[in-house]
Amino acid sequence: MTAAPRTPEPGTKLPAVGTTIFTVMSALATEHGAVNLGQGFPDFGCDPKLLDAVTAAMAAGHNQYPPMTGVPLLRERIAAKIEALYGRRYDAGTEITVTAGATQAIITAILALVRPGDEVIVLEPCYDSYVPNIELAGGVVVRVPLVPGSFRPDFGRIAAALTPRTRAILINTPHNPSGTVWTAEEMRQLEDLLAPTDVFVISDEVYEHMVYDGALHQSVARFPGLAARSLIVSSFGKTYHVTGWKVGYVAAPAVLTAEFRKVHQFNVFTVNTPMQHALAHYMADAAPYLDLPAFYQRKRDLFAEGLARTRLRLLPSEGSYFQCVDISSVSDLSEADFCQWLTREIGVAAIPLSAFYGDGFDQRVVRFCYAKRDETLRDALTRLAKL
Numbered sequence: 001m002t003a004a005p006r007t008p009e010p011g012t013k014l015p016a017v018g019t020t021i022f023t024v025m026s027a028l029a030t031e032h033g034a035v036n037l038g039q040g041f042p043d044f045g046c047d048p049k050l051l052d053a054v055t056a057a058m059a060a061g062h063n064q065y066p067p068m069t070g071v072p073l074l075r076e077r078i079a080a081k082i083e084a085l086y087g088r089r090y091d092a093g094t095e096i097t098v099t100a101g102a103t104q105a106i107i108t109a110i111l112a113l114v115r116p117g118d119e120v121i122v123l124e125p126c127y128d129s130y131v132p133n134i135e136l137a138g139g140v141v142v143r144v145p146l147v148p149g150s151f152r153p154d155f156g157r158i159a160a161a162l163t164p165r166t167r168a169i170l171i172n173t174p175h176n177p178s179g180t181v182w183t184a185e186e187m188r189q190l191e192d193l194l195a196p197t198d199v200f201v202i203s204d205e206v207y208e209h210m211v212y213d214g215a216l217h218q219s220v221a222r223f224p225g226l227a228a229r230s231l232i233v234s235s236f237g238k239t240y241h242v243t244g245w246k247v248g249y250v251a252a253p254a255v256l257t258a259e260f261r262k263v264h265q266f267n268v269f270t271v272n273t274p275m276q277h278a279l280a281h282y283m284a285d286a287a288p289y290l291d292l293p294a295f296y297q298r299k300r301d302l303f304a305e306g307l308a309r310t311r312l313r314l315l316p317s318e319g320s321y322f323q324c325v326d327i328s329s330v331s332d333l334s335e336a337d338f339c340q341w342l343t344r345e346i347g348v349a350a351i352p353l354s355a356f357y358g359d360g361f362d363q364r365v366v367r368f369c370y371a372k373r374d375e376t377l378r379d380a381l382t383r384l385a386k387l
């Protein structure tokens with residue numbers, strides 16, 4: 001007699017991973033008809049010219065596998081943009097790779113570099129994929145907090161975390177969730193700190209075009225000592241309001257790109273062809289990304305002016321599309337309970353910062369996303385006015 005069909009117990013490679021806070025808060029927002037300022041994506045469309053370019057690319061027959069490293073014209077345009085903005089020339093053939101968004105770029109970079117037992121420094125609070133990615137590579141996660149309250153890098157603590165086993169550090173500016181933007185001086189401090197080491201930098205720059213008040217994005221590409229040891233990750237999803245397209249890229253010196261591509265070709269191989277052609281076409285005009293700071297700074301200001309009339313205390317949003325607020329003068333609840341309460345009772349969803357820390361550190365700060373239509377932001381502000 002054959003045994004009854006049975007699914008073997010898989011165990012888990014990621015015991016700490018469950019349903020993310022973003023999924024939980026979005027579901028709660030839908031259930032309660034709340035304005036969803038939780039998850040970070042625009043509720044408005046992209047430039048119709050970009051959509052036309054996709055249709056044109058499909059009609060022109062760009063529907064089969066592109067080159068593994070990305071459509072050549074797109075790689076050229078990416079290299080030209082980086083050179084124009086940050087002054088470093090990456091070779092489109094050997095130093096730029098098109099990826100399925102930043103998320104795939106980051107895990108691919110980690111799998112390419114991190115060997116079992118290698119230590120990787122993350123600066124908390126951090127984007128939620130970094131830690132599981134390091135764990136999947138068999139690496140050891142070394143968590144270093146950004147300074148609570150200001151979210152600036154603490155170079156004393158980063159220096160103390162460096163050991164002979166440190167393989168890489170992940171940095172993210174403009175920063176999700178805090179909205180801080182690293183200064184040139186901070187980048188130079190990192191450059192000096194790493195100079196005597198063999199530590200690699202994975203630099204998550206997906207919000208590179210969202211920096212406000214006349215400040216400049218300090219890409220690692222601007223700092224030769226950092227650029228030589230860095231993989232830069234960016235994403236068209238953020239820049240062109242198409243987060244669902246999942247197209248991004250990695251720029252890195254040729255030896256690092258060669259290792260990156262070895263993994264890339266076997267975990268994604270290629271990225272969808274018509275979108276790449278459309279993005280290459282659209283990138284010929286720099287205006288859409290050069291105009292982005294003004295576009296989002298206006299939304300930031302609209303939202304911040306309304307919030308300033310509540311008892312929430314605003315933290316600076318220097319870049320990204322996130323606004324953090326201190327809730328302590330409004331409520332005694334924990335961040336997570338406050339977000340649930342806010343969604344249910346006030347009708348606005350936010351994300352607790354504790355979700356971005358491994359130990360759930362609670363500093364009474366929550367994050368709103370202002371990448372929303374003005375009427376969405378006004379609706380949220382009308383509701384938040386009760387606070």
Ligand SMILES: Cc1ncc(COP(=O)(O)O)c(C=O)c1O
Pocket residue numbers: 040100101102103104127172176204206234235236237238243246247248
């Ligand atoms: C800091 C950071 N890195 C990476 C990503 C992922 O980007 P993509 O959608 O291109 O995978 C996000 C998206 O929210 C992010 O905030």
